[in-house]
Amino acid sequence: MPTVPNHDHLAQENRPDAARRLSQDDTRFALGRIAGFQYLTVAVFLFLLTGFWVLQVRDGETNSQLAERNRIKTVPVLAPRGKILDRDGRVIVDNQAAFSLMLARENLKDEHIDGIAAGLNLDAAEIRARIKRFASRPKYVPVLVKQDLTPADIAFVESHRDADTYPEMELVRNQQRLYPRTGLAAHTIGYVGEVSEPELNSAEFAKYSQGDIVGKAGLERQYNDLLIGIDGQRRVVVDSSGREREVLESTEATPGNSLHLTLDLDLQAVAELALEGKRGAVVALDPRTGEVLSMVSRPAFDPNAFAGHITAEYWKQLTSGNDNPMLNRAIQAQFAPGSTFKPIMALAGLETGTIEDHDTFHCPGGATFFGRYFKCWQKKGHGTVNLHHSIVQSCDVFFYNLGNKLGIDEIARYAEMAGIGKKTGIDLPGEAEGLMPSTKWKLRTQRQKWYAGETISVAIGQGAVTVTPLQLASAIGGVVSGGVWYKPHLVKTAAAAEPRRAEFRPENVASIVSGMYGVVNEGGTGAGARIEGVEFSGKTGSAQRVSNDLRKSGLLDKDQTSDNGWFIGFAPRQNPEIVVAVLLEGGEHGALAAPVARDVIKSYFDKKIRVTQQTTLQPPLALLHPPGR
Amino acid sequence: MEFLLHRYRNQTVLLAAILAQLALLAYQVKSDGEVRLIRVWAIGAVTPLARVIEAARSSTVHFFRDYFVLLDVREDNQRLKTDLDHVRMENQFLRSELSTADRARALALFQQQSQSKTIAAHVIGNTTAVSAKVVIIDRGTGSGVQKGMAVITPDGIVGKVTGAYPTASYVLLITDPSFAAGVLSQKHRVHGTLKGQGYGTVLIDYVQSEQKVEPGEWFYTSGDDRIFPKGLPVGEVSVVRPGKAYQQIFVTPSGMRNGLEEVLVVVEGVHGPIPENPPGFQPVHMQDPPPAEADAESSALPGAPSVTQVTPARSGPQATDADKMVDRYRQIGEAERRVYGQSGGGAPNFNINLPPASPVTAAPPASPSRPSPSPSAKRP
Amino acid sequence: MTDPQATFVDPAVLRKKDASKFKAATLIGVPLAAILFQVYVPRFSPFLAYLELPLLVTVYFSLMRRSPVAGVIFGACVGLAQDSLSHNPLGMFGIVKTLVGYFAASMSQRFAVQNSLVRLVLGFFFLFFHQFFYWVLSRGLLGEELTFDLERTLVVAALNAFVTVPLYHILDKLRLVD
Structure with a gap:
């Protein structure tokens, strides 16, 4: 030079x-x-x-690790999840705008974390652990620190994100899940949350990455792939005060698919209200398709609390005590079905020819089998009863005798045919199997011989036999439909799967239906469930949860020892359109469960009337008539 | 080489000077490091001078302001003797002293009344930065000022400390575009975030359309930002305009209404232990969170989070059709005086006509671009 | 310069005899006062914020000293002092003023720096240069997206240029006479 x-x-x-x-x-x-x-x-x-x-x-090192005052930041554009709609297109789960806080790792300083944690009432150690989990991912991927910010959080973030304080704080507008605030169908729908470390290691969530929001329970989990959208992202240049100056690159977010359920909000709302303040479950199915019309489990929880960051306090509240609100009783509570098992017994008796329709047994208020006395629920006895009366009056002695004649394996054969003791295969995670005992079962699990005396208890739905409310609804619904079982499902599918069928003699089915009609309409145990103008039929059930000895011991309080109340009902009598199973935990007697089923059935038929009116007349109400139907 | 260096001495010196400064810049930019020492020296050198000038200026201004007021009086009283004038001049000087003392007393009174511990400071200068709204005050770490502390006047909030040095501090004013603070409206208790605009008025952001804010209403600090204690005046709403997602609310700040000469720095934990931190790092002072408002709404669910839960900042629907449906059936139940699921009274009639309180409208087919994976049900 | 054989003569030497001398106190006091003025005065009359006294002073001393080395050092010092009182990273004003000092000193060797018209034009030119180069630097080095308002800059440059003449006249009084 x-x-x-x-x-x-x-x-x-x-x-x-x-x-x-x-x-x-x-x-x-x-x-x-x-x-x-x-x-x-x-x-x-x-x-x-x-x-x-x-x-x-x-531009040294990576392109993204820029000067503090000139940064290229990658801001994720979070995709909204699909909505969840009821069968008429009404929204059950929506999204709403909310704010999340992310930390940009490009200019993250460890000594800032304590201040950020203090300002947002978070645990600094937790944030550090979270950042550590992101260590293997590219630097430009920010760390989600808090969701669903309150106005106070926003004020804190906005007032501290200047270049001199905590410039790594990133306010991201996203779509937050909005669940029914009443806890309606909370168990069925489930909730979303950030994918956890153990989940990431499981096959189900392997394709997601750290920080993704995924379905954690219920339908949100079952149909996560469908509901989840594809996040977009924007690469932007920001100036020293953190404001965006230029968008370098932008990929739009693709929203998730909406999920159309078979649930009917009308029935669901009535069922929810009917179980308010109780412990129990309601399942309503359309036995002609297997569509679940309503599924309620109470007590419920507020899924909205899970949408953000659930407070330790609320979690403790949910998990402590006997109420167990996180349990979906509709598919996870396994209890002895009690007398609601009797229709299946009757079917087995008639189909096997063990009894005829007109056969009778005498009920003096109890009977002795194999040296042990078995009581009928009616102390003074039912006198001489035939099959019809035994169902209407729920006579235990009749079914003791029938069970004794049938033997456990014949009972098990018909019960399993109806679906007792195995999962229905509903599209929900965590369904329980229930249990149908048999000689083989006892040999397999306990390596013991089946004693004939055990059959007597099973004959009235006690002993080892347990069902879930869904199982019971499906089983009885299939029986009264003449031996056709559609797989219960919550999401509308293009073509209903081929049902399981059994060849029952129609007159046998008719006998059972007739008995169940009598339960409600002929002064039977379910008389309180009668509905004017609807051929509502059903069967009550009361089932012991603990053995008589334990109950007498006084070790348990009444809340834990009182019987469960069951009711299984359907309507109309011929070609039933709806079957409802009700479980009231500690509900003492099935007669108390019956009105719940009654109200659900009533709302179904009242709605039918409304729909018919609307299609013929000018609709008096704007509701219930979705456009395009 | 020596010859070349000699020949191009000027250029060499120039390049050396520029290279040195580039290296300095690079150090700051690359390592995010602050060359704190140099700043401390510069501010240390300038502060005493500025303080002297400010003191001289303020007493002169006060003296003359009152003196000229009195000149008019003197013209009306031409007859008065010069010795009287002399007395009056003396009097004026005393009065000027008094005026300064008045202001100081007002400040002191406020300091006493206020629950927060504050220290008074004088504004002694602007910064040389081109665009930022930053002033320098004559109190620094020596007086207990920390980065992140609130700066106020009895009239309202002024800004926050963004840099504290031994003898002086930088204060970012609320009008600076990078300033933000949590605020609360007086009448309707609407939470929002104040943002500087770079000029006189400030903007209140994140106030949803359905929340009510009126012009003329006052905003106070909410304490949410952990900088300002709750309940300090911020300013009066001048304009409210509907916006896209949030309302556009403009507020005239009140803190700087009477000029900006003396301010109060809100201090807490003055006698706290001195933390050992990496050089260049200044811990950010943080207020305690404000006590929860009693008006937080409780949820309908028995097992729902307790009242202490703060409502998240959300916009959009607050409830889905499901909630409306439950409400509707609850109303039907109340109209028929029955509790669902209870025996007695027979089955309820769900088709009674309710007063049209909350009609539930069916949602439009969701996500029109993507058809649902299933056709509609084959139901009657 | 000590070698009489050198046929090439440094221009600085040519004009060295014309260089003005100042007391050390003046060289330190005046720029400090200028910076103080910039920090302090605009608080009361914001209009005066447009006055870039530190720059004008830098230009003056560089012009009068006629030594690029002195100009460089002087400019760097004033610039860094200004930086340390601003919120910017240290070195931004420093680099710009270093260049200004150097160019001003270089130019002094070609112009009659006592001439008021020359001072006016140089004042205008350097202020414009200063603002422009500051903008270039903050864009190029810090990536700040400041906008360069040409009209405004021209007006500010003109305003400062008019201050140059009386200001330099006053500063002339502070020169040491041999």
């Missing part, structure tokens, strides 16, 4: 004498040029320096 003026200088020295008088001008000329070169040199230097700066300092 310095050779140029040097050369110039030499050239000047070698000039001939003739030009000497011009030397004054020449010197001036040379000086001017030298000055020009000086400036040029400085300019070139500056240019090179700038280039060096850009390469080494500004």
